[in-house]
Amino acid sequence: MNTGKFDIFFIFPGLASLPMMADGPGLSEPLITLSPIPQVIILALLGSLIASFIVFASAIDRKCTEDYLYQIISNASLVGVATAMLINMFWLLATSIWGITELSGQNMAGVTLFGWIVGYYWFRFRGITS
Amino acid sequence: MKNNLKVLRAMRDWSQAELAGHLDVSRQAINAIETGKYDPSLPLAFKIARLFEQNIEDIFDDEFVGE
Numbered sequence: 001m002n003t004g005k006f007d008i009f010f011i012f013p014g015l016a017s018l019p020m021m022a023d024g025p026g027l028s029e030p031l032i033t034l035s036p037i038p039q040v041i042i043l044a045l046l047g048s049l050i051a052s053f054i055v056f057a058s059a060i061d062r063k064c065t066e067d068y069l070y071q072i073i074s075n076a077s078l079v080g081v082a083t084a085m086l087i088n089m090f091w092l093l094a095t096s097i098w099g100i101t102e103l104s105g106q107n108m109a110g111v112t113l114f115g116w117i118v119g120y121y122w123f124r125f126r127g128i129t130s
Numbered sequence: 131m132k133n134n135l136k137v138l139r140a141m142r143d144w145s146q147a148e149l150a151g152h153l154d155v156s157r158q159a160i161n162a163i164e165t166g167k168y169d170p171s172l173p174l175a176f177k178i179a180r181l182f183e184q185n186i187e188d189i190f191d192d193e194f195v196g197e
Contacts, residue, residue: 003158067171068159124158127167129131 003069007124014117020110024101072123080116087111132191136164138182153177 034042088111091103103111139149139160146164150157153174162168170178170190179186 003156007158066155066159067174068155068162068168071168127162127165129167129169 003066003072003124006069006073006120010117010120013113017110017114017117020106021114023104023106023110068128071128072120075123075128076116076119079119079122080112080114083115083119084108084112131169132166132193133163133189135160135178135189138184138189139164152181 088103088108091100094100095102135149139146144152146160147157150160153160155174159168159170163170175186175190179189182189
């Protein structure tokens, strides 16, 4: 995978993040309720398992060997995380002040993804000089 | 960082894609280096210098001004 392919590839998650951010409240009464500790354990185990599988199956370290691409993707991921944190902070303030609807996990995932992709194209346009 | 990569490439009548092929990087990376939007890694800078048979300092200028 090279930079040129990533320029096109990132359009799709960018588009997918839009309905994620627009997603409204889910079920008011879930069918199955998990208490916090089991939920954390299940998510941590699932996350570790799936992440390990992706590392193994994608061989991304061998396919994406270009430093330029890596720098852009990693810088953009920091932008995505920072964007999500700031939006979450300001939205919480807005929720407490104006009583607007809280953001769901789906919304936050969409914000993080969108921030990452905006960061990617911004670094592609601006460059990543030291 | 300033560089004369574009000039060196033109002297050999190579396209950006051809130069990228010689260096095993993407065309976008070559474009970013030539336009000053990306400073190449040290291994890549050495690769470029070896390809054009020049010293790194003759190709890249970090505009350092001594104290």
